Amino acid sequence: MTKATVRGRAGTGAGTSARQRSVAAAARAASKRAEKARESALDEEAAATESAVVESAVVDEASGSGAEAGAEAREQAKGAVRGEAGAEKSAKPARRISGAVTAVLAALVVAGLVAAAMLGWEYREDRRTQEARTEALAVARKAAPEILSYDYRHLDRDFAKARAHLTGSFAGKYRKTTTRVVAPTAEKYHGAVTATVAKPPAGGASAASVVSASPEKVVVLLFMNQVTNSTQVSGPRLDLNRVRMTLVDTSGGWKVSALDAL
Template sequence: MANPTGRGSGVASPGRRSMAAAARAAAKRTERVGPGTGMPVGVAERGTDVSTGPVAVPDVVTVERPDRVERAAVPLEAPDDADQGRRPEEQHAGPVLQAGEPVAGAARARRRGRFCVALAVLVTAMLAAAAVLGWKYVDGRRTDAARVQALAAAQQAAPSVLSYDYRRLERDFAAARGHLTGSFRDEYGRTTKAVVAPTAAKYHGVVKATVVKPPAGGAPAASVVSASADKAVVLLFVNQVTTSTQVTGPRVDLNRVRMTMTRTSDGWKVSAVDAL
């Protein structure tokens, strides 16, 4: 019968021999692992007994690549000012404006521009209004003066233009033409020469015209119908007393005469006569 202990003979049991073989295999595998694989060389030697449990992880595992170590050795310096901390495109972007400044400045510029335009329009309108008012004032003054002057000229011209005496026709007609102007002056000359002069000479005609005056005295019956600075229309009440060989005694004609008066370089002249 075999000795059950067998320790003195140095023969290990089959189970212990299997565990030893596994440990030797693990040690060989550890020796074949090189740098960069994540497992350090000789880890089996620094661990606990491979026969009693798993291989222990070493306290410090340091596997460094030369290029990474060199880059890590360069210290990162913090930017010493705001410009170094910017990106390259930001460093040359110019000064940073405060929020709202461009918009507010543009708004103020637009308001100033609108104010200047409005002020210019207002000033122009005021100047135009002043010019118009000034022109109207001057024209009104001239029109008022024209009314007075044209009325006086018409009252003076009417008796001469509407009167004649067969004994002095040439003198009377010449005096009348002195109050006339324009085409009416030429028309008057043709009419008096062709019609009035022969008839007056044949029948000894005498016509005397006067502007009517009130019986109690006062201004003559004449008024300005319309007037401008250079032209006026005057209405006159004129009495004509006619004597000739064709009538018995004097004949009185009550006429309304409208005279158009025009300003000329020689004063106010008659440019038209209409019997109403």
């Protein structure tokens, strides 16, 4: 029994020692594999580092070339901008001068047109005024004797002829005066008045002249001779009168708008 036990223990010890050796061998193998793996990893890391260094160098070189090219392009762009700015600065004074000259020329043209228009207007107004003076004076010389003359034998005809030369409110005043005052007196005393524009003793144009004139209105001064016959006087009576007559231009020609004895 004792021997069996010893062998059994011996056998057990031998088995245990074999297993320990197997475990040690496996550990060594694993250690070698791990060492190889570390060496392989180191080799790969070195290769990667070398590749990165090469790539970095390439990139740096490329970047340097690009930077130089970019710097050169930027310098060229700056030069172009400076040239354009200089051209723009030199062009601005020229544009300002050109604009000023254009403005001055435009002002001169406008002033010339205005002056020409004013001269043309003044010329037309002066011509119209001269025409008004001539026309109104002729009407006044004709109208004054007819307005200031009448005969009791044909008062209506004489007054109608006179009213043909009148206009505005003056025509109404004339009608009222002749109807209420002149006609009754002339009929009662058989009155008759003959008026003429005076003439110089040596002859020539009648004594009438223009006091003021415009294209629409003319004032005329006339020297009138009035011969009156009536039952109130023993013979013809001569009255020398001055009359101021105002005439206005109407659609029917020059008409008398006022008549004042001076």
